[in-house]
Amino acid sequence: MVRIEKYSKKSISIMKFLFIMPFMLLLGIFAYYPLYGWVYAFFDYTPPIPLSQSPFVGLKWFHTLVENQVKIDQTLQILKNTFGMSGLNLLFSWLPMIFAIFLTEIKSVRFRRFIQTVTTLPNFISWVLVYSLAFSMFSSEGIVNGLLKQLGFIDSPVLLLQNSDHVWIMMWMWTTWKTLGWSAILYIAAIMSIDDSLYEAAYVDGATRMRVIWHVILPSMVPTYFVLLMLQIASFLNNGLEQYFVFQNAFNKDSIQALDLYVYNLAMGGGSYSVSVAISMLKSLISVVLLFSVNGLSKRLRGESIV
């Protein structure tokens, strides 16, 4: 059948691009254009004086972060918080993998589906809701304190949300509660795609369940784990704002302020827009460097990159 070419190949290809151009423009406005805001880091921006009339200060704000002992201490504290909380998450990054392995050990399909539904549910509620749940359970008039009182363990309520001591662990616990079931899905997918011949070979050799897990399942999940670990390392500095914002209060401010929250507080709470942008910029740049390093590492170790 002879196809009559109405339009040239080139014009068709450009036409196809024109279809998506509005969307690319949209993306450009909301993802790339904000980067222009980084120039604010080099000026002394105090609203409502517009940028064009603000004095140019170059790298001044970057210097203020380390100019005296007080500032250095604060910077270190923020970094400690960030590293602490990201570090904890990294430390237990293998949990979803183990969760997935043992989940697939369950033979009853109904029970497995039930567990999967129930444990992936927390992933879909917002951090505000998590905070509300936490508040109901752990506040001074909450359920935990109520139970402890009823059982006679304590006389006055234990302050779980209002102290600085165990913030990191609590944040890690809530993060795990929220994401464990969901993160496991990726690993379950990996397990499902294991070739059956591997199992057969193991059984022929008389392997018990534990040996099958150790020699067949675990090795096949390592690639997935590796990629996810690298991605987690690359976003080490990005703790996110919402989780820590909702849990923040006057009592735990010292240990809960990770980088993202600190950047927000500086600007919205303290009015230091320029410093905030400066830190934000640093963070983004370092994150990109991290990402490329991790990508390069992956290329060397695994032979393929992640991005």
Added chain:
Amino acid sequence: MSDTAVGLAPNDKVPGSHLTRKIKVQVSPTDKMMTVLIYFLFSLYALICVYPFYSIIINTISANDISAKGDVIFYPINIQFHNYVDAFKIPGLWDAAIVSVGRTVIGTTLTVGASAFLGFMFTQEDMWRRKLWYRYTVLTMFFNAGVIPWYLTMRSLHLTNNFLAYILPTIVAPFFIILVKTFVESTPKELQHAASIDGAGTMTLFFKIMLPICKPILATVAIFAAVDQWNSFQDTLLLVTESKLYSLQFILYNYINQASSISSMVNLQNAGSTAIASLATKQTTTSIRMTVTIIVVAPILLVYPIFQRFFVKGIMIGAVKG
């Protein structure tokens, strides 16, 4: 993709299971103990996942004075439904509900449409500089300009205190585009070739052929997008100061911290009516906070179990391929 437990017992329906039938699988006492332990641990964890929701629900239908002391732990006490009736009297809640429902419906529709279209277009190999634009899109997932630049951008676009600020930035979502693109690439190429030989143009190809096929992955995207919209809090926090535009999540956050003033307001309204305001039905900070929590989370609790099966499969397809 096998749905059952992966071939560990002789009679599971696993490909090649006729082989395992002939091989005796060693089941030692340790294995049996392990099974019990696994079932126990998972049940415990499931309980931990469910209990917070359960405890708040039973608190909202219990007598408020008992609930405020933290004494309602395992089962509701002195059941009453007054809290949900009073919920309508909470200032701002109705407006916020409309805002949240509105943005969820509109935002999700647009996001799904855009993701479907862009995911499809990025598979068109003859598109001008396809690889470049794809990288341009995906790259945005890996950097973030920051909170202040974002605010400044939105302000310069007149999108602060504007409902569109909830919608426009979410339309082009790289993650969803990747999901759709991966899915389309897993469909047989002959389908598109046959259609284009028959004279189908790009749009016909998209609307008449690919769109119906992509229903599973689009359902997945829809759920994710809807949940993102329903749960969003940060955009209200950063961009909106007009209370009429507050999202439900934002209202909830405020209520947690301001519940005392709200409970007095509601009780004041009730004082005029003929309803006997006993201690059990009088609003406390606890009852306000918990009732609003349940209202905000109810759609998710109700809808999620139904849709969960869809997108677990959808994500798995994406994961295995991508």
